[in-house]
Amino acid sequence: MYTELNSILSTTPDSFTQGEFILLSDRKSDASFLIHHFLSFYLRARCKVCFLGLVQSFSHYNAVSQRLGISLIQAKEKGQLIFLEGLTESLSVLIPQVTSTGNEAMDFLRDPSVGLRSLYDFVRSSVTSSGGGEEGAEEWGPPVLLVDDLSALLSLGVSAGAVLDFSHYCQATVCSQLQGNMVMLVRCDGEEEEDDWDDGGSELLLKGLTHQCSLTLHVQGLPTGYCRDIHGQVEVCWRRRQGDGQNTQKKLFQYKVHDKGASFFARGTSSAVL
């Protein structure tokens, strides 16, 4: 959890807006440090988290979260965190075994044209399992869905339309129905105006998701190139008007990622410059 980001977004683990769809996107950069922030943020807020980790192994997220002060292994044991490890599940699909494991969430790998129905079923069963029947089960807060990341689905053959359908269904279930939050990461590579609609869908996906979401954080490198002290810029854009009638809808910050977190500062106020 990065404290400066919390103050930028005006949220704390004790009070945050519910029913939000937060979109993280990057262009030729890496916004995954924001995923780690939101993961530790919602775990600290005692929410029930469903994490679809499609591109890295569980130990990767665990190691990073430990640096941020959260233990994913403990959260998983307590039932607060439901983790889908896409890589290991995919191996059982890609290399057909004699005995197949039960989890069907990654079945879209078998035939990407079918869509993400099985993945959505997995998400729905994770966030709605209330565990009320167990004794001693702790009461967790509203459910939260985190996806890292959606562009991997595009590269594995799923169409952009199917991914948009998936995110829409998840939003309807998690945000509207259960008043939880949703955080999704989308990555783009090319220049913004270069691609036409047929590029495999990443621009289409980004535009579609930006239309659906309520808060977007867009990470980009600096236009002047690589800099050791400033790793890039983050553009925060609120799409729904805040309750207290905040006027500012867009804010731009620069950030630097270091060993135990990330620091955000206004443009030109990097500690290396001042």
Next chain:
Amino acid sequence: MAAPVNSVGKPSAERSSFSATSFQKKTRSKLISIPGTRPSVQNGQLLVSTGVTSLDFLLGGGLAVGTVLLIEEDRYDSYSRMILKYFLAEGVVCRHELFVAAAQDNPDDILQELPAPILDDVAIHKPAEQPRLSCEPQDSLDAMKIAWRYQNLPKVQSALASSSRFGHYYDVSKTMEPEIRQAAKCHRFYLPEHPAQSSPAHSPMLESYSALLKSLQEVIHREGFDVAASMSKSRNILRIGLHSLGSTLWGDDLSCHDNPRHRHALATFLYGLRALLRSSLSVAVVTVPSHLIQDRALNGITRLRGIGLAEYEITHRSTVSSSYTVSDLLVNCLGGPLIDT
């Protein structure tokens, strides 16, 4: 911590027998100590050398275990093949195990072209020489008059054995001696030797890629490269070299059609490869002939790079001054990719 854990201290038998010093570093730390690797100074990941020391420097110290280095081939596959051979030669010198897969050339041919390493002269104790020197004082040419205390030391500085150094130099004009090469264990995958099996109705990958992935998984399980494997035997690294993936010889029409039917086969394969690598002590170098990929939608190989399927990528721009740029996708990441512990 960042580095893979749960390993007991390695027995001293693993130390090179050539070292003239009796100093043994006490390894109380839980890092696995495998010859030819070292922990990164930035985040403690286990690194191996690519064989090219300047490339190691660009990659931030070396190639992290559990990651994929994607090289876009230049037009005549000269430099990309050279980097692949350096990578494999480094594996031979460090006594890692190799896995070479190719569709065009027999992996044996690739292995025979490995450059010869330049090893320091190792002190071969000549016991016959020392008594001769001491008991024949009229050998005045060799006898030292001033620094006579150093008389009985071996003449050549005994270098630490090659396996404990990180990054070696190679003489490209010579090929590696067969004795050195055969000392390393090599697994081969030559596509024509694997006949196409009838695949199930809908498979996301081509049969060639599926067969390769399956063969990789078998080797990793059998030879004990899984991180979860028992710690009783000493650990080693598996170096995987995949040549020219995505070319038509693999059965992939990515390189020859504007709208390929198997558009996502290579990406799916790389996804499966990443899954295998993350759960084992292995590192992969893949060369892809991206200059052949016509698909407008894929923009060359940028689709794969954009979603970070390879952690490092060396791209080639065939401009007037053909150059390679290394894009390190891990720069400024809060945590690099780590293998399962």
